Amino acid sequence: MSDPLNALLGKKSNKYDPPDSPRSVGWTTPRRVRLADQSNPLPLDCGRSIWPVEVEYETYGTLNPERDNAILVFHALSGDAHAAGWDRNAEHDGRLWRGKRPGWWDSMIGPGKGFDTRRYYVICSNVLGSCYGTTGPSSTNPETGLPYGLRFPVVTLGDWVRLQRRLIDHLGIDRLLAVAGGSLGGQQAMEWALSSPDRVRGAIVLAAAPRLSAQGLAFNAVARRAIMCDPGFRGGDYYGETSPEAGLGVARMIGHITYLSQASMAMKFGRQLRNGNRLGFGFDPEFEVEGYLQHQQQSFVERFDANSYLYITKAMDYYDVATWGDGDLARAAMLSRCSWLVASFSSDWLYTPEQCFEWTEALRSAGRQVAHCDIKSSYGHDAFLLETAQVTGKVAAFLDGLK
Amino acid sequence: MSDPLNALLGKKSNKYDPPDSPRSVGWTTPRRVRLADQSNPLPLDCGRSIWPVEVEYETYGTLNPERDNAILVFHALSGDAHAAGWDRNAEHDGRLWRGKRPGWWDSMIGPGKGFDTRRYYVICSNVLGSCYGTTGPSSTNPETGLPYGLRFPVVTLGDWVRLQRRLIDHLGIDRLLAVAGGSLGGQQAMEWALSSPDRVRGAIVLAAAPRLSAQGLAFNAVARRAIMCDPGFRGGDYYGETSPEAGLGVARMIGHITYLSQASMAMKFGRQLRNGNRLGFGFDPEFEVEGYLQHQQQSFVERFDANSYLYITKAMDYYDVATWGDGDLARAAMLSRCSWLVASFSSDWLYTPEQCFEWTEALRSAGRQVAHCDIKSSYGHDAFLLETAQVTGKVAAFLDGLK
Numbered sequence: 001m002s003d004p005l006n007a008l009l010g011k012k013s014n015k016y017d018p019p020d021s022p023r024s025v026g027w028t029t030p031r032r033v034r035l036a037d038q039s040n041p042l043p044l045d046c047g048r049s050i051w052p053v054e055v056e057y058e059t060y061g062t063l064n065p066e067r068d069n070a071i072l073v074f075h076a077l078s079g080d081a082h083a084a085g086w087d088r089n090a091e092h093d094g095r096l097w098r099g100k101r102p103g104w105w106d107s108m109i110g111p112g113k114g115f116d117t118r119r120y121y122v123i124c125s126n127v128l129g130s131c132y133g134t135t136g137p138s139s140t141n142p143e144t145g146l147p148y149g150l151r152f153p154v155v156t157l158g159d160w161v162r163l164q165r166r167l168i169d170h171l172g173i174d175r176l177l178a179v180a181g182g183s184l185g186g187q188q189a190m191e192w193a194l195s196s197p198d199r200v201r202g203a204i205v206l207a208a209a210p211r212l213s214a215q216g217l218a219f220n221a222v223a224r225r226a227i228m229c230d231p232g233f234r235g236g237d238y239y240g241e242t243s244p245e246a247g248l249g250v251a252r253m254i255g256h257i258t259y260l261s262q263a264s265m266a267m268k269f270g271r272q273l274r275n276g277n278r279l280g281f282g283f284d285p286e287f288e289v290e291g292y293l294q295h296q297q298q299s300f301v302e303r304f305d306a307n308s309y310l311y312i313t314k315a316m317d318y319y320d321v322a323t324w325g326d327g328d329l330a331r332a333a334m335l336s337r338c339s340w341l342v343a344s345f346s347s348d349w350l351y352t353p354e355q356c357f358e359w360t361e362a363l364r365s366a367g368r369q370v371a372h373c374d375i376k377s378s379y380g381h382d383a384f385l386l387e388t389a390q391v392t393g394k395v396a397a398f399l400d401g402l403k
Numbered sequence: 404m405s406d407p408l409n410a411l412l413g414k415k416s417n418k419y420d421p422p423d424s425p426r427s428v429g430w431t432t433p434r435r436v437r438l439a440d441q442s443n444p445l446p447l448d449c450g451r452s453i454w455p456v457e458v459e460y461e462t463y464g465t466l467n468p469e470r471d472n473a474i475l476v477f478h479a480l481s482g483d484a485h486a487a488g489w490d491r492n493a494e495h496d497g498r499l500w501r502g503k504r505p506g507w508w509d510s511m512i513g514p515g516k517g518f519d520t521r522r523y524y525v526i527c528s529n530v531l532g533s534c535y536g537t538t539g540p541s542s543t544n545p546e547t548g549l550p551y552g553l554r555f556p557v558v559t560l561g562d563w564v565r566l567q568r569r570l571i572d573h574l575g576i577d578r579l580l581a582v583a584g585g586s587l588g589g590q591q592a593m594e595w596a597l598s599s600p601d602r603v604r605g606a607i608v609l610a611a612a613p614r615l616s617a618q619g620l621a622f623n624a625v626a627r628r629a630i631m632c633d634p635g636f637r638g639g640d641y642y643g644e645t646s647p648e649a650g651l652g653v654a655r656m657i658g659h660i661t662y663l664s665q666a667s668m669a670m671k672f673g674r675q676l677r678n679g680n681r682l683g684f685g686f687d688p689e690f691e692v693e694g695y696l697q698h699q700q701q702s703f704v705e706r707f708d709a710n711s712y713l714y715i716t717k718a719m720d721y722y723d724v725a726t727w728g729d730g731d732l733a734r735a736a737m738l739s740r741c742s743w744l745v746a747s748f749s750s751d752w753l754y755t756p757e758q759c760f761e762w763t764e765a766l767r768s769a770g771r772q773v774a775h776c777d778i779k780s781s782y783g784h785d786a787f788l789l790e791t792a793q794v795t796g797k798v799a800a801f802l803d804g805l806k
Contacts, residue, residue: 046684154684214668214692215660221693222656224686225700229649231634246632250653253625257618262752265617271723279721281449281557283627283713287720289617290624297628310686317690318682320674349665 016102018086023110025060025085025117028103032056032133035166042128042163045156052142055167056081056133057125060109061117063173070121070173071399072164074181074188075104077255077312078304080132083124084109084117107388114392120177120399125167127160127188129311134163137307138239148307149236155311157184157319161191168199177402180204180395182384183351184312187319190359194324197337202402204341204395207348207384209355210329210362211320216350219258220313223251227306236307248306249297256296261347261380265289321359329362336363340370341398343391345383371398419505420513421489428463428488428513428520431506435459435536438569445531445566448559455545458570459484459536460528463512464520466576473524473576474802475567477584477591478507480658480715481707483535486527487512487520510791517791517798523580530591531566532558532714540710541642551710552639558714560587560722564594571602580805583607583798585787586754587715590722593762597727600740605805607744607798610751610787612758613732613765614723619753622661623716626654630709639710651709652700659699664750664783668692724762732765739766743773744801746794748786774801 017024036042036053043049058081063070073083084103105124108114115122126134129152137152144151168176179189179200186208193203212220230247232238257265269289273279280286285294325331340363344356353374360372375390377383384391420427439445439456446452461484466473476486487506508527511517518525529537532555540555547554571579582592582603589611596606615623633650635641660668672692676682683689688697728734743766747759756777766773778793780786787794 046682150686154686211674213665214672214674214690215663215665217672217674217690218656218660218668218692218696221688221690221696222653222660225656225697226629226653228686229653250625250629250632253621253628254657257621257625260618262616262618262755265621269617269620271614271617271620279449283553283557283631283717285624287617287620287624289621293621293624294628314686352665 016106017110023112024102024106025110027088028058028060028082028085029088030056030058030081030133033167033170035163035170042159042166044153044159046153048153050135050153053128053135053163054133054139055125055135055163057123057167058082058084058103059171060084060122061120063121063171067173068175068177069119070123070168070171070176071115071178071180072168072176072192073105073109073115073122073124074179074185075124075127076181076183076185077309077316078300079104079185080130081124081126081134082132084122105385107385108392108395114388114395115180115399116396123167123171125164127312128163129155129308129315131305131308136305137236137311138305147237147239149239150307152307152311154314156315157187157191158195160315161188161195164188164192165196165199175199175201178202178204178399180206181208182206183208183381184316184319187321190321191319193336193338193340194321194332197335200336200338202339202341202398203336204398205356205359206343206391207345207351207356207381209351210322210359212316213352213355216258217317219254220317223254224310224313226250226254227310233306236310238306243301244306245301248301248304248309251306251309252297252300252304253293256293258350259381261349261378263347263378264380267378329358330365333359333362333366333368336366336368339398339402340368341373341394342370343373343375343384343394345375345377345379345381345387347378348381348383350381419509426513426515427505427509430491431461431463431485431488432491433459433461433484433536436570436573438566438573445562445569447556447562449556451556453538453556456531456538456566457536457542458528458538458566460526460570461485461487461506462574463487463525464523466524466574470576471578471580472522473526473571473574473579474518474581474583475571475579475595476508476512476518476525476527477582477588478527478530479584479586479588480712480719481703482507482588483533484527484529484537485535487525508788510788511795511798517795518583518802519799523802526570526574528567528570530563530715532711532718534708534711539708540639540714541708550640550642552642553710555710555714557717559718560591560594561598563718564591564598567591567595568599568602578602578604581605581607581802583609584611585609586611586784587719587722590724593724594722596739596741596743597724597735600738603739603741605742605744605801606739607801608759608762609746609794610748610754610759610784612754613725613762615719616755616758619661620720622657623720626657627713627716629653629657630713633709636709639713641709646704647709648704651704651707651712654712655700655703655707656696659696661753662783662785664752664781666750666781667783670781732761733768736762736765736769736771739769739771742801742805743771744776744797745773746776746778746787746797748778748780748782748784748790750781751784751786753784
């Protein structure tokens with residue numbers, strides 16, 4: 001889920017295409033649209049509804065006259081609408097990281113890439129509750145005129161998809177050629193395929209299981225606790241004050257460990273010390289891996305909102321695709337009418353191959369068309385972003401088969 | 404590493420023998436002895452030396468006239484000298500948990516148990532830097548008259564063993580029948596066997612690898628960061644004030660996840676909600692696994708010192724038995740002259756079977772006598788405390804072979 005990781009992991013790094021490259025979608029500009037207001041608030045799974053709701057999104061490629069070449073891609077926990085190319089607004093929202101780097105899935109989206117923008121119209125929007133342009137806990141609560149904080153409703157993947165449907169309506173698209181994502185993004189693809197079976201021809205699910213395991217729930221619980229027990233959290237009302245950076249940093253460090261694998265950490269960092277061979281006999285970060293995590297959390301707290309971390313991990317905890325079948329995965333799978341491409345990654349321990357196969361088996365037992373690729377990789381959960389060479393061919397062939 | 408876990412994990416729970424049971428060592432009283440003072444300070448690996456040093460220890464069984472039936476056992480991260488039986492001092496040091504429960508390895512130490520106290524004299528001491536009676540960061544610094552805090556020297560497993568040797572000298576024991584422990588305790592057994600080859604006849608190493616992996620280093624780094632960025636930490640000088648409980652709690656939650664396994668968490672907690680089937684749409688602990696971790700951290704912060712957590716995890720990070728062979732495990736192994744029993748546990752992901760086997764292979768290639776048991780268990784790292792039935796027979800037979 002991290003780009004600095006690419007650089008650090010060395011040879012598996014995705015080489016970024018500069019904006020003037022024929023393989024880049026070039027400069028991009030995020031757009032915003034209001035998709036819920038007082039007259040048509042967005043109903044939510046918690047029973048409440050919300051307005052106003054703004055959505056930030058980007059698009060790449062061209063919608064064809066038949067309007068049948070659109071692909072909706074979904075970001076994971078810490079992502080945004082900027083999936084490909086280079087953002088013109090380098091300092092958009094005061095967040096310096098944007099524009100400094102290409103979109104989070106630039107390796108897959110562009111002319112001649114897995115999602116080939118010469119053929120497909122690719123859309124990505126920021127999820128409800130995030131902090132990158134779509135309405136979230138840092139947005140103004142119309143009832144108080146102040147930022148929501150924890151008065152923002154607890155949102156679900158179902159809510160995210162409900163809002164994305166409004167975006168697709170707004171764009172005048174009846175049926176998506178495909179929905180696609182990794183991790184939490186893969187679960188959004190599942191949710192789309194089950195909640196709007198007539199509007200999806202193909203679903204691409206990478207490194208995503210039907211639901212998070214007990215261990216995954218546990219990691220999220222610790223991350224949220226770290227944020228909420230930071231005195232800077234102030235019950236979520238920290239806007240305009242010092243934010244709970246320390247807690248958010250700890251949360252991010254925990255997350256990072258779960259995105260890598262034992263093997264990738266051993267290969268890259270081992271037990272190397274940052275300063276030669278001498279032990280420091282002190283408590284400053286001393287091993288390379290400590291320095292790496294320290295750097296990761298520092299850059300993360302500068303670009304992410306702690307409340308959004310709470311809301312998005314909660315949505316991640318709550319998601320269980322089996323809910324569509326009252327707890328029965330195969331019954332849930334029967335609701336879908338699309339073709340499926342499911343990929344798992346051998347060293348992923350957040351959504352293990354075994355857990356990913358559960359969904360494939362459910363689809364098979366429901367008689368649905370599904371291809372499962374179990375990709376050998378040492379890169380852990382992050383492999384869905386790093387194993388571009390292996391993923392590109394599968395995705396391109398799958399999309400070809402849908403046309 | 405947790406006893407409440409036993410209760411929660413249900414059927415694998417070790418049934419505690421009450422103090423009047425023929426299988427219990429009964430009531431115990433910890434003893435303390437000063438093993439370093441101004442005239443003979445304890446030299447440390449960091450280059451400093453320390454005095455005074457008090458050591459808390461317990462013994463079970465009787466030292467025979469030949470003084471050759473002594474077994475030194477070692478506790479892991481959060482343990483103490485109270486390895487077996489029931490502590491008379493229920494409120495010793497104001498820490499209520501003592502006396503409320505039997506020693507941390509009571510399932511293995513007692514009449515007729517793996518370490519049979521009818522035959523063996525079993526000794527356990529609290530490590531240097533801990534908070535259970537042995538000198539540590541909460542002790543008074545003779546230079547200032549105040550608690551050490553972070554002025555306490557960073558100590559190593561080598562230092563721990565150096566101090567334990569003084570204890571064994573004090574007890575008039577020339578040669579130990581065996582040294583034994585799990586996790587960090589198993590590494591102390593390695594350290595004893597290599598640093599004092601003439602004083603150890605057998606070494607029992609459970610769930611312990613030659614060194615911690617990069618992933619293990621990463622978890623410890625996050626745990627320490629959680630403690631040190633708690634405003635209550637005050638640079639380690641929090642004694643007499645509110646301690647950094649929130650940070651220590653987060654650290655403990657992280658640790659707990661690493662002691663269990665994906666499988667054991669799935670079996671015990673799954674995705675069960677604490678209050679029926681309805682989602683709460685809020686941020687209170689909601690899944691069973693969240694409630695469990697919450698309970699664990701709460702009871703831990705009441706009984707453990709945050710500074711000790713820093714020092715002991717640092718010792719854990721630093722330890723690498725290969726240092727004895729200038730980085731070569733087999734060369735290190737050649738220093739030992741004892742017999743070895745090494746046990747790994749199939750679902751342990753903190754010290755994986757593969758990592759544990761490295762030490763066994765090194766011993767074999769050095770021509771040392773070693774039995775390796777790879778024990779099938781779903782209980783993760785904690786299996787070394789929980790798989791009593793499987794461990795008892797191996798230990799008893801191994802000790803028999805030494806007599």
